[in-house]
Amino acid sequence: MTYIPHSLKERDAMLDTIGVKSLEDLFRDVPKKYRFPTLHLSPALTEMEAATELAELSLGNDNIRTDLVSFLGAGAYNHYIPAAVDAILRRGEYSTAYTPYQPEISQGTLQAIFEYQSLIAALTGMEVSNASHYDGATAVAEAVNMAYAQFRGKRMKIVLSPAVNPQYRAVLHTYTQDMSLTIEGENLPISQIPDPRSLINLIDAYTALVIVQYPDFFGRLYDFTALIEAAHAQGALVCVVANPIALGLLKTPGEMGADIVAGEGQPLGIPLSFGGPYLGFFATRKQYIHKMAGRLVGETVDTRGQRAYVLTLTAREQHIKRERATSNICTNQGLMALAAAVYLSLLGRRGLRQVADLCYQKAHYAAEKIARIPGYSVSFDAPFFHEFSIGCPKPVAEINAALLEHGFLGGYDLGQDYPALNGQMLLAVTEMNTKDEIDALAVVLAEVAHD
């Protein structure tokens, strides 16, 4: 469909129809002094000048593809994005498509979302996925909304592991601030965090949802099967916040018995982009589907018996169910979900496993090397995926400043969120980090310890 602006003749005819003499008359209700205020803007630039200025601004960035070697994770990770992802995303049919409310002209968009949903359900080991949320943090907040709706206000407690990403926990508090929910567990002493069993004591008949992370914020891995069984015995639901790359290698939360799996889909073909746009994925069991928020695409047949896709179970969403809907969300991250679907399709099960395996192996190589540097130690004993915490001989900020001078983006300063972990740095290693880079990191870390 082409965009053709209306002609002057058409415009005058429209004005005439509504009984208005000129376009300016439509602004009559705006007080005169505000109608066309003087804006103190710099003179207009030509496209060439604007492009030059923006290019100069962008030189202020150090990006991890060309300027820095990154070992930073903590919720967003540097993974390789195949060229095909961008090639498909930039197609006008996808990048300009709006909400597929009219299935007759949206089959491409709807099929892409359906494929995305199918891939996420398979990846997480769950029965159904929605069309995605804004990001990992809000996807976790939607898990709380869903649990709250499921129990219709009869269960008002959330058990939240302190090992869930601190930013997600902050968003959760924002989302739930007027819901009269009790959120417990975040203040568990760090020494107890390693054991998810410490959360079991907090679960009771008043608990709606237990939230844990896999791998946890410190990169550590646990099998939550026992925790989930304990929660179910009390009638509570469990949400596992998962890393999608890790799911290519490890036991899925679905296999552990999770009721909801949510998380950040950025690692699946989406660039870091200084924080967004990202992708929240959300999967659950069919029995909860009517309480699930977000858009949902279904497969059906049209009047000619041909396979077709539609938005389905739409009366759940707020624009229909209004104040009784689980959530206000009736949208999705269409373009990012497409990126994830393209990434997963391209890699396939084996390719994704290979990426995960490379992350795992390289991270363990790095951990072993760093553990041998005097002054440094690996903080936790638990098995980990591609992130681990190290104790440092100097303040983390100082170490990171030195690393930056050598062209490294260092790890996350855990002390800023966990006072008990002051002096500890969270390092992430992905398939993008070469052995040479890891060796070079170790050399610089050793140097910094001695300065």
Next chain:
Amino acid sequence: MNIPANLKFTKTDEWFDPATGKVGLTDYAQSQLSDIIFVEVVVAVGDALQTGKPIASVESVKAAAESYAPVTAKVAAINEELANNPEVLNSDPYGQGWMVKVEGADVAGLLDSTAYTKYCEERAQ
């Protein structure tokens, strides 16, 4: 439009059977809603109902609606089948589509079938 003579009705399109104590949605309601895909009864056996208190949440392919207690009474039973077969509200609204069964109700304030028929006709205009 099917409006059985033996039942009582509300202006919010619920029916009540004084003989059995059963409550449901009328044929008019199901036809307005179109294909029903989800029914959630929000009261439990033993609950005390006040006239006008929500008893069920209904979702169709195009709308979401609440169903309200037509009488003040106690819930004696709820129709467990609705969770698995919500479409029965469309196909058999006065039979298998019953939502809750109450005891100890009084029918004061309810419309009889004639009054309800008239009410539906007025709305259609």
